[in-house]
Amino acid sequence: MKIITLRLALLLLSATLISTSIWAAESSVMHYTQTEIKTIGLSIAKTLRCPMSTNQNLLDSQAPIANELKAEIFLQLEQGRSEAQIIDFMVQRYGEKIRYMPNLAPGTMVLFLFPLFLVALIAAWALWLRRSNTQTQQPPSLDTHHD
Amino acid sequence: MAAEIGLILLIIASVISLLLAITPFIAVRKNSSYLKSYTSLFVHLNTTALLAAIITLGVLFVGNDFSVAYVANNSNTQLATLYKIAAVWGGHEGSMLFWIVAIAIWNSCITLNTRKSDNFHQYLCAILAMLILGFLLFLLFTSNPFARLLPEIPVEGRDLNPILQDIGLILHPPALFIGYVGLSVCFAGAMAALLESRDKIQQHCKQLRPWAIIAWIALTGGNAFGSWWAYNELGWGGWWFWDPVENASFIPWLVATAMVHALILSEKRNAFHASSLFICLLGFALCLLGTFLVRSGVVQSVHAFAADPTRGTSILILLMVFVGCGLALFAYRAPGLISSAKVTLGGKTVALQLGNFLLLATALSILLGTCYPLLYEVLTGATISVGAPYFNSIFIPLLLLIVLLMGAAPLLSWHTSSHKAIKKLAIYALGVLAVAIVTTIGLYQQLDLYLISGVFCIIWLPLCLIKSVTERQKRRAKSAHHDQTRFVGMFIAHMGVALSIFGATTVSYLEQEELLRMGPGQGKTLAGYTFIYEATETVEYPSYSALQAKIAVKDSRDRLITYIYPQRQTFNTNAMEISAAGIHRSLFGDIYISMGTQLSEQEYLVRISDKPMVSWIWIGALLMMFAGLMVLWQRRLVVHSGKYWQPYSFISATGGQP
Numbered sequence: 001m002k003i004i005t006l007r008l009a010l011l012l013l014s015a016t017l018i019s020t021s022i023w024a025a026e027s028s029v030m031h032y033t034q035t036e037i038k039t040i041g042l043s044i045a046k047t048l049r050c051p052m053s054t055n056q057n058l059l060d061s062q063a064p065i066a067n068e069l070k071a072e073i074f075l076q077l078e079q080g081r082s083e084a085q086i087i088d089f090m091v092q093r094y095g096e097k098i099r100y101m102p103n104l105a106p107g108t109m110v111l112f113l114f115p116l117f118l119v120a121l122i123a124a125w126a127l128w129l130r131r132s133n134t135q136t137q138q139p140p141s142l143d144t145h146h147d
Numbered sequence: 148m149a150a151e152i153g154l155i156l157l158i159i160a161s162v163i164s165l166l167l168a169i170t171p172f173i174a175v176r177k178n179s180s181y182l183k184s185y186t187s188l189f190v191h192l193n194t195t196a197l198l199a200a201i202i203t204l205g206v207l208f209v210g211n212d213f214s215v216a217y218v219a220n221n222s223n224t225q226l227a228t229l230y231k232i233a234a235v236w237g238g239h240e241g242s243m244l245f246w247i248v249a250i251a252i253w254n255s256c257i258t259l260n261t262r263k264s265d266n267f268h269q270y271l272c273a274i275l276a277m278l279i280l281g282f283l284l285f286l287l288f289t290s291n292p293f294a295r296l297l298p299e300i301p302v303e304g305r306d307l308n309p310i311l312q313d314i315g316l317i318l319h320p321p322a323l324f325i326g327y328v329g330l331s332v333c334f335a336g337a338m339a340a341l342l343e344s345r346d347k348i349q350q351h352c353k354q355l356r357p358w359a360i361i362a363w364i365a366l367t368g369g370n371a372f373g374s375w376w377a378y379n380e381l382g383w384g385g386w387w388f389w390d391p392v393e394n395a396s397f398i399p400w401l402v403a404t405a406m407v408h409a410l411i412l413s414e415k416r417n418a419f420h421a422s423s424l425f426i427c428l429l430g431f432a433l434c435l436l437g438t439f440l441v442r443s444g445v446v447q448s449v450h451a452f453a454a455d456p457t458r459g460t461s462i463l464i465l466l467m468v469f470v471g472c473g474l475a476l477f478a479y480r481a482p483g484l485i486s487s488a489k490v491t492l493g494g495k496t497v498a499l500q501l502g503n504f505l506l507l508a509t510a511l512s513i514l515l516g517t518c519y520p521l522l523y524e525v526l527t528g529a530t531i532s533v534g535a536p537y538f539n540s541i542f543i544p545l546l547l548l549i550v551l552l553m554g555a556a557p558l559l560s561w562h563t564s565s566h567k568a569i570k571k572l573a574i575y576a577l578g579v580l581a582v583a584i585v586t587t588i589g590l591y592q593q594l595d596l597y598l599i600s601g602v603f604c605i606i607w608l609p610l611c612l613i614k615s616v617t618e619r620q621k622r623r624a625k626s627a628h629h630d631q632t633r634f635v636g637m638f639i640a641h642m643g644v645a646l647s648i649f650g651a652t653t654v655s656y657l658e659q660e661e662l663l664r665m666g667p668g669q670g671k672t673l674a675g676y677t678f679i680y681e682a683t684e685t686v687e688y689p690s691y692s693a694l695q696a697k698i699a700v701k702d703s704r705d706r707l708i709t710y711i712y713p714q715r716q717t718f719n720t721n722a723m724e725i726s727a728a729g730i731h732r733s734l735f736g737d738i739y740i741s742m743g744t745q746l747s748e749q750e751y752l753v754r755i756s757d758k759p760m761v762s763w764i765w766i767g768a769l770l771m772m773f774a775g776l777m778v779l780w781q782r783r784l785v786v787h788s789g790k791y792w793q794p795y796s797f798i799s800a801t802g803g804q805p
Contacts, residue, residue: 100534118508
């Protein structure tokens, strides 16, 4: 079992290394194929909010500005700009509100820490229970239900 | 005249509720069975008055009485009668009235099936009456459904919001409201249990459980119908967008799920009563908070709901009063509920409770994400958005943990902490994880963590469920026991969850879509189909006219599969324009086409998607509902065949020995 875990850990580690190397390459000008432009473009359009309509992303919104911005995304992809660069461009132009995935900043840290905190609390509860369980071992009650 | 009768009925109901909120407390204190006997009379009178009020509103709608503001704003003479009736709950005032009426009816059902002198029932009626009174005062003072538009009576109504004119309106809001009502009843039940003596706590938890199951079934239906409706109607092909309004119905569902499981523990294992009751209180609090977010208009939503800040304040006051009282009572009584005697908890008990806590953590995290833009703006003055990418990033890992426990719990024992079994399960889980990683790489050529999680859930959950069936059969050989339906119910419901995850994962990753300009004579191939735009047509319907594209779908051998007609509908009454998608459904994938804005004289922006397995999301939800109904039904049968020592009916509040 230990070997399996070790192998998995190695696999995950190598995966992260590969993805970070891709990140490093992204800072320079990229050359996408047409299908890449389509899939990346649509995925960017899904993570940005339409400035005109109420709570719709650029892909779903049919406001004229949304269509313009979609065209802008595809244009910039054809010029070889990366996803991060395009999103930064949009944020500069329309403000933080345009991104549906909030930026990791001191003001938004709570959003990411709160779920982690809750999970940590639950884990702590489980550990505490385990300790108190082992300390007071009692015979199980005589109940025949099994489900 | 009818509107005034309706208003008077609401006022009468308020007075009865006030009486009903006070007398049971006096009756219990004095232990007067004479006073107690009045409770059920008040309950039924109240229900009659409220039922008459909502019927009056229905009559006003059918009779096109536009002097009533609510009717004038939500209906007109052109509207089909079915939608006129559905419009009763189509707007804010009517939906609140629906909520109140449903609480009253539910209370009457409980009262009919119960021993009246039981203290628990007396408290329950009193607390439900307080809720009804609070809502009625809110309705009478800030959003009266019977308010008149005098003296300038409009000749024609403003029409129901066109997006709402759909079969979805008949299914989705009532289901959701019944869920909210169920959580209100569970709140009242938890309060009554806290007021009652703590010796009977296990019995009270048992009484709460069927109500929690009904609430859960209704909320499951409400969410599923809502998402199915949005998928069909909004024209953007999404089935879930983490919009604030969607979250307002999903958060209570998560809490209701935790509630159902927590009550199993309290009923069967006589454990964790305090946390079960707390979850009941929390469920109602989150319903009210969700209602506040949706109705007050403080959050921006794509699902339009008439919003008004003044209402928001009133709902917030109601929330603070009810939840404040609930939590105060809980804080006062709960310490007595937590037993000091330490018993060894079985692995299954711990796994279930961990799952409940994780569900609550998920609900609270989603709540924070929903409210965060608001909080952020108040605190810093700057605006941000918190949307689908964020919610996915927290929901999917939490879901993974929950599913891990969902698979493991049925395989663990109630009695022992079974370290050996847990170790074995951990090895299995690692094996499944390896398979999931390999599948992901094979399918997607990269390590996408969400996809790995999805695949893991899809394999892990059914595998564990099947294993639990075989283990159960092994045990059955040794000892015969009766609780078969419950296990089957669990099996089906959890399979439903697995199927929904399967549908959601597949459609998220294998969907192929194309956004293009199309006009007559143009074609496009996608996902092995050829789409040919044949013509643009105009069609007339009673309440709207539509521009529709006739698009032929052919398979790779050039055989015609079907025609799809996406529409852009323009409503006669208010010239509002919406797009309705054309969908070709099949069990293994939908072809979805929506028609966007006009780009040139002939051409339109068209969005074509191939959505594999999308319908399984809703089939899974239907399975969950079916399983819930089955468990309820079994409880009813158990009562009538008299297997349990308690006289018990699936909706009854009976306490005490026969």
